[in-house]
Amino acid sequence: MARKRTERMTKKTPKKPKYKRQVRKKEMPLYAYVEERAKRIAREIASHIRESTLDEGGIIFVHGPHYSGKTSVGCGLDESIDPLRRFVRGQPRADDRPDVLEGFFYKRKDGSKCPAISFSTKREIEQLFDEHEIVVMDYVQFIPYELQSFFLRELDDFVERGGWFIALGLLFNSLRNEFLLSFVIRQKAVKEYKLTTTCQQCGRRNATLTQRLVDGRPPNFEDPELVPPSDKVVYEPRCEDCHVVIT
Ligand SMILES: [Zn+2]
Numbered sequence: 001m002a003r004k005r006t007e008r009m010t011k012k013t014p015k016k017p018k019y020k021r022q023v024r025k026k027e028m029p030l031y032a033y034v035e036e037r038a039k040r041i042a043r044e045i046a047s048h049i050r051e052s053t054l055d056e057g058g059i060i061f062v063h064g065p066h067y068s069g070k071t072s073v074g075c076g077l078d079e080s081i082d083p084l085r086r087f088v089r090g091q092p093r094a095d096d097r098p099d100v101l102e103g104f105f106y107k108r109k110d111g112s113k114c115p116a117i118s119f120s121t122k123r124e125i126e127q128l129f130d131e132h133e134i135v136v137m138d139y140v141q142f143i144p145y146e147l148q149s150f151f152l153r154e155l156d157d158f159v160e161r162g163g164w165f166i167a168l169g170l171l172f173n174s175l176r177n178e179f180l181l182s183f184v185i186r187q188k189a190v191k192e193y194k195l196t197t198t199c200q201q202c203g204r205r206n207a208t209l210t211q212r213l214v215d216g217r218p219p220n221f222e223d224p225e226l227v228p229p230s231d232k233v234v235y236e237p238r239c240e241d242c243h244v245v246i247t
Helices: 002-010 025-051 070-080 122-130 145-160 180-188
Strands: 058-063 087-092 104-106 113-115 117-119 134-137 164-169 191-194 209-214 233-238
Touching (some): 025 058, 025 191, 058 145, 058 180, 070 104, 070 164, 117 122, 145 164
Parallel strands (some): 058 191, 087 134
16 A cells, blocks of 8 residues: 555656746636636637638737636637638747747636647748638737748738638736737737736726736836746736836
8 A cells, every 4th residue: 555655646747837827726716707708709700700701801809918818719719610711729939938838729727728839930920821711829929029020921911812810919018018019910900809807906807907026026117028927927917007017
């Protein structure tokens, strides 16, 4: 018996991203409304695409803070999308971010995932758009600066050919400024979904921003735009009233 116990104890546990998840398991039911809304939006997007003519493409931008259901929209789409259309999920490769998994969309809220193609080169962007008719992309704001102009040109050509691009991402960085690429995608979008979620400070369901906390402290406006989450750096959704940036 004793030997058996030792074997169990030394068994390797699967590697998990090293950062604090803000929503604890017992709090998940509080976000049921976010999941319900994500399913409805996925169905709405699918029917919008179904009702368009084959040569008519467009951009749909779904944006909101952490835990607002963006990734759930992306993971739920294949249930409603016409199976005959060439559909793919994509996301920028982000080796330094434990919250962006290679080859998967990762739902921060519950740690679940669904398959996606990660890219980090112009060739990979080209393939994603050339080989598919519907592309849903998570973390659009993390597309590296040096790929952004190429990405936008490929995106324009794709839409021109009748492709549908569903962008999922943050509109605002945690310093409360708009991500440049998100701003441009928003300008080009034919449809926009502004998601909100529960503010982790006051509990109202009107959080539109993401609060960065480093060792529990809010950021200074001079801080970098992107800081990967870690055991010291956490992000949580907050409403405009509760969001803090030190100036
Ligand atoms: Zn609040």
